[in-house]
């Protein structure tokens with residue numbers, strides 16, 4: 001397995017609370033990894049640390065073998081925009097923009113002219129089952145459609161890694177399965193890895209691997225493939 005993203009010896013404290021107590025984690029190319037564990041166990045802290053949003057107190061984060069946790073804020077945020085994609089629970093789309101412009105936004109932030117960015121964004125609608133919804137505003141989309149738009153937006157920059165934090169937390173079970181199936185398959189087809197935090201074992205089962213976090217540490221490390 002060729003490793004795209006890794007964290008070694010990651011520690012993070014908030015006052016007297018230890019959120020990460022020395023975590024080692026490796027994510028391979030096209031790997032999909034679910035992070036599970038009880039509330040407050042450190043899942044989001046781990047995801048945000050790997051994504052360069054939170055700086056660890058100790059340890060290292062490497063992207064493509066290059067250490068990123070010590071980069072300056074400008075370089076780090078440029079790297080987050082160009083090499084990572086993010087899908088959150090909900091409410092991440094800009095309500096005043098049509099779906100296609102929401103998807104195009106990361107490209108425009110990278111300096112791609114608007115017309116070209118929207119053209120590239122549109123290509124994502126059919127593969128994600130969103131044909132015909134390009135001009136809809138987020139308020140005119142169902143929860144599942146909005147999350148598929150968010151997936152398109154995460155993938156439009158051709159990231160190395162997509163991070164998803166409870167991406168189906170606001171959806172019903174049937175829609176959740178559909179969204180996670182698309183998230184895992186399209187991410188893999190694009191050659192990106194997926195790191196997903198979820199409370200839901202049924203959603204985690206769509207990933208190649210499940211990692212259990214408890215008290216800021218990695219517990220059992222199950223490896224299995226979904227049929």
Ligand SMILES: Nc1ncnc2c1ncn2[C@@H]1O[C@H](COP(=O)(O)OP(=O)(O)OP(=O)(O)O)[C@@H](O)[C@H]1O
Pocket residue numbers: 014017018019037038039040041042043044045046
């Ligand atoms: N900004 C912060 N300030 C203070 N404490 C924090 C902060 N962020 C997280 N913590 C604490 O760190 C620990 C780990 O939090 P984290 O959000 O990573 O857990 P989690 O497993 O994602 O929880 P949940 O499933 O409830 O979202 C918790 O005890 C939490 O209260």
